[in-house]
Amino acid sequence: MFEIVGFLLIFLGVMAFLVSAIGLIRMPDIYTRMHVGTKSTTVGTMLVLIGACFIEPTWSFKLILLVIFIFLTNPLSSSVIARASHRDGHTLDRDDMKDAE
Amino acid sequence: MFEVIISILFFSIFLVLYRFLKGPTLSDRIIAFDVASIVSVSLLVVLALYFKQALYLDIALVIGLIGFLGATLFGRYIEKGI
Numbered sequence: 370m371f372e373i374v375g376f377l378l379i380f381l382g383v384m385a386f387l388v389s390a391i392g393l394i395r396m397p398d399i400y401t402r403m404h405v406g407t408k409s410t411t412v413g414t415m416l417v418l419i420g421a422c423f424i425e426p427t428w429s430f431k432l433i434l435l436v437i438f439i440f441l442t443n444p445l446s447s448s449v450i451a452r453a454s455h456r457d458g459h460t461l462d463r464d465d466m467k468d469a470e
Numbered sequence: 471m472f473e474v475i476i477s478i479l480f481f482s483i484f485l486v487l488y489r490f491l492k493g494p495t496l497s498d499r500i501i502a503f504d505v506a507s508i509v510s511v512s513l514l515v516v517l518a519l520y521f522k523q524a525l526y527l528d529i530a531l532v533i534g535l536i537g538f539l540g541a542t543l544f545g546r547y548i549e550k551g552i
Contacts, residue, residue, distance in 0.1 A: 376471060379516065383478045386509055390485035393505060399497050402489075406501045410508045417512040421519055431527045432515070435534065439511065442538040446504055449545035454497040457548050 371423045378420030385413030398462035399454055407447035414439045472520045479513045500544045507537025 392405035418436045422429045483506055490502035511530045518526035 379475060382512065383475050383482075386482045386512065387478055389505065390482035390509075393486055393489050393502065399495065399501070402498060403501055406505045410505055414508055414512050418515060421515050424519055428518075428524055428527060431524070431531070435511070435515070435527065435531055438531065438534055439508070442534070443504075443508065446538050446541035446545070447501075449542050450497060450500055450504070450548075453545040453548040454495075457497070459495070459497065 371426075375420040375423030378416050378423065382413040382416030382420065385409045385416065389413065399459050400451065400461060403447055403451055403454075407443055411439065411443045414443075472516065475516055476513070476520065479509060479516065483509050483513070496544075496548060500541060500548075503544075504537060504541040507533060507540070511537075 386409075389405055389409040392409070393402055396402045396405055415436055418432045418439075422432045486502050486506045486509065490499055490506065493499045493502060511534045514526050514530035514533065518524065518530070
């Protein structure tokens, strides 16, 4: 029973990764690429690691540590890259969505 | 079942690699690197389940740390230069 729940969670996380990779190719500008490349990978990583917790319960400590680490560092690095590319002069793709300056 | 999951993860890494090689600006390449490192963490956890080796979890932790440090340092590099 636990293994079925674990495989289901891992499969959902892998689907999030696949959607993220397709969106990284399809999206038009850098901020939308960043949106699709960091949010969905955070969710996918958490789903895969919690599913692994269900399959092998003896590894739970390291996996929960990894979940907390990813959950803390992934938004931080995306924030740093977003700020840097904004100061570097990247703009959005559509004209009606320019930021107010 | 594990084979399907591992193939989908490798396929995602190849799609990200396309953006890494093609990406017009440096920021695109850095985002692609960040996504590839995060996908590698999950790939290592799935491989640890597949081979039943708990050692791979430590490698996954180190790869996550190095990916975070690399993305942050390259972001600082875009912002201020060396």
